[in-house]
Amino acid sequence: MKLSAKKDKMAEALQMAFPIVPARSPKPILQNLCIIAEENLVRILATDLELGIWCDVKDVTIEETGKAAVPARELSAIVRSMPDEEIRFEGSATDCTVKGAGAVYHLRGENPADYPEVPDFEGDATFSVSAEDFFRMIELTAFCAARERRRYALNGIHLTAKESTLELTATDMKRLAIIKKKIRGKVGEKKLILPTKALTHLPRMAKPDEESIDVLLEDNVVLFRTSLGVLCSRQIEGQFPPCESVIPTGYEIKVELPRESFEVAVERAAILSNEDAKSVRLSFDKDKLTLSSQSSDLGSAKIEMPIDYKWDKLEIGFNPVFLTEALKRFATDTVAFELKEATLPGVIRGEPDYIYVVMPLTLV
Numbered sequence: 001m002k003l004s005a006k007k008d009k010m011a012e013a014l015q016m017a018f019p020i021v022p023a024r025s026p027k028p029i030l031q032n033l034c035i036i037a038e039e040n041l042v043r044i045l046a047t048d049l050e051l052g053i054w055c056d057v058k059d060v061t062i063e064e065t066g067k068a069a070v071p072a073r074e075l076s077a078i079v080r081s082m083p084d085e086e087i088r089f090e091g092s093a094t095d096c097t098v099k100g101a102g103a104v105y106h107l108r109g110e111n112p113a114d115y116p117e118v119p120d121f122e123g124d125a126t127f128s129v130s131a132e133d134f135f136r137m138i139e140l141t142a143f144c145a146a147r148e149r150r151r152y153a154l155n156g157i158h159l160t161a162k163e164s165t166l167e168l169t170a171t172d173m174k175r176l177a178i179i180k181k182k183i184r185g186k187v188g189e190k191k192l193i194l195p196t197k198a199l200t201h202l203p204r205m206a207k208p209d210e211e212s213i214d215v216l217l218e219d220n221v222v223l224f225r226t227s228l229g230v231l232c233s234r235q236i237e238g239q240f241p242p243c244e245s246v247i248p249t250g251y252e253i254k255v256e257l258p259r260e261s262f263e264v265a266v267e268r269a270a271i272l273s274n275e276d277a278k279s280v281r282l283s284f285d286k287d288k289l290t291l292s293s294q295s296s297d298l299g300s301a302k303i304e305m306p307i308d309y310k311w312d313k314l315e316i317g318f319n320p321v322f323l324t325e326a327l328k329r330f331a332t333d334t335v336a337f338e339l340k341e342a343t344l345p346g347v348i349r350g351e352p353d354y355i356y357v358v359m360p361l362t363l364v
Helices: 007-020 072-081 131-139 196-205 259-272 320-327
Strands: 002-006 032-037 042-047 051-057 060-064 066-071 086-091 095-100 103-108 127-130 156-171 175-195 212-217 221-225 229-234 253-258 280-285 288-295 299-306 314-318 334-339 346-349 354-358
Touching (some): 002 007, 007 051, 032 072, 051 196, 066 103, 072 103, 127 131, 131 156, 131 175, 131 196, 175 212, 196 229, 259 280, 259 334
Antiparallel strands (some): 002 060, 032 066, 086 095, 127 175, 253 334
16 A cells, blocks of 8 residues: 555544544454555545444545555554645555655554454435534434443434434433434334434534535444545444323423523522532522522522513422533523423423423422
C-alpha cells in the first residue's frame, strides 16, 4: 500500500473512526484502524464488534493498492501533529510508515487479513430520512436511555419504522421520550433496538449541510449511510417495554410554562437538594409556582415564579435532573406541563410529535 492524502481529509476520517475503537479489548487487533487503499479512494475501517464504521477519504493519490492495520491512537496523534498539507503512507502486512514535515514514523501493526469484517451498505436503502430530523430525534431521546447491566435492552433506543413514519423511543423506567418523524419511502412494520452509542455517533459522520441519511435494515444489523461513510450497528436482543401504552391521557391540568425561566428555577431550587436523593417539590397554586428543596445537612431553598394556573392546588415532586435534561433540549419558548395528581407521571410537550414523560417522587 502506497498513497498520499490531504491532512485535513485524513484527519476528518480518523476523527470519525477513532471513537469506535475500544480503549481495551481482549482482541488487540480491534485497537487498530484498518486502512484500505483502493483505486480512487482510501477507506478507514474501525469496529468494536458491536459497531463498525467505514470512512471514505477522497482526493488521494494511490500508487499501490493494499491494506494495513495500524494502532489507532498513535496514528491519530501523528496525523494531527503534521503541519504539512499532504501526508504519505506506505503499509505492508505488519507495519506502516507515515511521512511528512521532515518526520518519519514507523508503526508496528497487525495483519490486516485478521481484521474483522464489517458489512458495507449494498443495494437500495430500506428508507431515507432527513438528516436534520433524524439528528434531532436522537438528541431528544438518547439522554433517556438506561445505563445499567440488568436490563440491557433499556440501554438502547427502540426504533420503529412503519409505512412512512419513523419513531424513536428511549426509557430508563423513570422517564420516557418518544418522537416521530416522516421518512421517504414506505416500510412494512419494523421494530428493533439499537445501541445508544450507534445513534449518538451518527451525527459526527455527516457534513453540516447533510440532506438525508439512508437506512438499511437487515436481519441482525442496521446500516446508516451518509456522504462521508457508513455506520453499521448490531441490534440489541431483548424485549423493549410497550411504552406507548403507558403514556398518560386525559389530564385536565395543562399549564403553559416559559421554558427557560422554568429550567433556571428548577436548577436554583436544586442547589440545596440532597445529593444522594435529589428531589424538588413543585407547588402549583393560583398564578404561582413555588419550587422548593431541603436537606438535613445543608438547609432549604424556595423559588417562586408567576404562572397562569387556574386549577386546584397541586404539590408534586420530581428529580430535578430529569426535568432540566429535557428542558435544555427543547427549542421552544414555552412548554406544556400536563399533570393530574402527585402520584401520577408528568407529561411535558412542546415540539411537534415529541412526548416526554417523567415519574414523580414521593414527597416527605
